[in-house]
Every structure is written in C-alpha cells, then in structure tokens.
Amino acid sequence: MRDGMRHRRVGDTDPGVVYPPPHRWQHAVMFVVLLVSSGLLLQGAHAAERARPLRIGALTTSWGPTPQVIGLRDGLRELGYRDHEHFFLGIRFTQGDTAALAAAARKFVQDGADLLFADADDSAKAAQLATTSVPIVFASVADPLGSGLVHSFASPGGNVTGVADLGLELSPKRLEIFRDVIPDLQRVLYLYHATDAYSKAALKLYHEAASALGIELVAQAVRSEEEAQATLAQSQKGDVDGILAPLSLAFNLPGEILKAAAQRAIPTMFSIHGRFMVEHGGLVSYGADSYASGRQAARLVEKISKGTAPAAIPVEVNSRIELVINLKVAKALGYTIAPQVLYRADRLIR
Helix, strand or coil, X not given: CECCECEEEECCCCCCCCXXXXXXXXXXXXXXXXXXXXXXXXXXXXXXXXXXXXXXXXXECCCCCCHHHHHHHHHHHHCCEEXXXXXXXXXXXXXXXXXXXXXXXXHHHHCCCCEEEECCHHHHHHHHHHCCCCCEEEEEXXXXXXXXXXXXXXXXXXXXXXXXXXXXXXXXXXXXXXXXXXXXXXXXXXEEECCCHHHHHHHHHHHHHHHHHCCEEEEEEECCHHHHHHHHHCCXXXXXXXXXXXXCCHHHHHHHHHHHHHHHCCCEEXXXXXXXXXXXXXXXXXXXXXXXXXXXXXXXHHHHHCCCCHHHCCCEECCCEEEEEEHHHHHHHCCCCCHHHHHHCCEEEC
C-alpha cells in the first residue's frame, strides 16, 4: 500500500467493475487507487518499442470506476492491449469532493504518470491545472472550448484533447423527453452545485426549455451534501412532479436524488452516468453514453502512446445518445408510458 491508498487489481476474468449503488456511496473509501492493466496484442512494432508500460492516471469525483474509465480500459483491450505489458491504469476517487481533484492530479504528475485521463469537466480542469507537459485525454466533457481546455476542436493546441459529450446542448431535449414520459409534469426541481459552471450553464437552458413547455422549473443551488439532503427532505410528491439531476457528481447529488425520489415516489431524470442511475432506481435518462465516450477516448490514448502530440489530435464528439427508461420504476410510481415514447427508447429496463 502506498501513500495510505488502497490498491486492488481487476483481471480479465473480472465480471465488470462498477461503483456501488448510490445509497452506499458514502461508505466508499476516499482516494482508492485501482490498478487496471490491459495490454496490446501486437499489431505493429511500435508497442514493442516502449521500454515500460504506459502509466495512465485517471481522475474522477466518483466513488469507484466510472463508465468512462471502464470504457477506456475496454477500448484499449479491443485495440489489443494486454495488462502489464503496455499500460497500467490507476484511478483516484474523490467521493464527490471536487476540491480534492487538484491534489490528486498533482500526485499523479509527481508519481510520474505518462498520461492523465479525466472523466468529466471538473477532473479535466484539475488535470490541466496540474501540468502543461503531461498529455491529458478527457471524456464526457460538456464544453471543452468554453472552459479553456482546448483552443479549438480541430486544433486543441496544448497538452489536452479528448471526447466531448453534448451534455449542455441536450438539456432542452432532456426536459422535453421528461415531459413526454410524464405528461402531467408541471413543477420540476433542479438541484445543482452552486459553483459548478456546467450545472449553472445547464440551468439557463433548462429555464428556457421549461418556459417553452409550460413547466415551472424550481431551481435550487446547494453548497454541501447536507444542504442537498435538507432540500430534498422538504421536497414532497405534490410539491414537485419530478426531479432533474445535475451534470455533476459533486456532493453525491445524483445519489441523494435517487435515494430521496425512491422514498417519496417522485420521478427522476438523469444525464451523467444515466444508464447506471436508471438501472439503480431512476426513472429515465437522456444523454451521451458515458461508456462509449471512454471507449472512444482509447483511440486518442493510443495515438499519444505512438508519439502524436495532443495538440495535433482533434477533439471528438460522442454522438451515441441514448434514452433509457426503467419500466419497473414507472410501474411502481403508477405511470403508464405511452408506446410512442417507449419506441424511442434505446434501452428499457423491465
């Protein structure tokens, strides 16, 4: 064990690493380090030229390996990588503490990481602030240009490139779909981190969409997990008809929303890690497939490992958008979803 951090290894026979159900997230150990190894089935001579495996440090505010991280691992495996021989993937979790990302990123740089992988906007920004020389690849970033991560999509410029996810652009459509699923949707609670730039940017779009749809958006900014819990405790069915989750894992907001909604029988709409959240009790999600973003980022990592500078690798967009609906939750809530809405779903959980 190094630096007081726990290590565990996931092999090829592992059934799949997922983070624990949201109501158990608070019990996870902070700053766990997962060493995942995959390696290349040599398809060319270049991989053999590396004197040692590529050391990748992944940053996340989650409580375990996120779909983006698992997607990165699987994407590299699909490219032929084998463990120990060509790369190691280490991950640091900060349990919803966005402020801790900066120290985690600096520690990876100090420990000699060859590349940093960021699974969202806040982790990508922390990585950028930690180094101007170590290559950084991101996935599921909502606005890489507006946040200053890159100079342009075509020519990123610095040491950062990655995969954007259209998270902000899909906000109006997300609220529209929520109304399609729940036709009597009138008042929607939007709970978000008060200082998270992307959640605030989404707020403006949600307000505009709500006005067009004739929905009242009840926006509530919070500055701590305790404040989020208190706000949700006051939100009863009848006061609000649905809860819209933010574009951030800060303060365990998605987990707290999932728990409160289950207790109060309130419909929920998720975006970030949507499929996971719906599989664990959410009603519906709409957004880019986070796992696919990670797999897509694997190709960019491969290019960097072969010597291409991040500045010369265009930012890509994950256009794999999915609508996921949990029919068991809908039944428990007493809703019958219209066939035309079910037909549009990419995944139905029965």
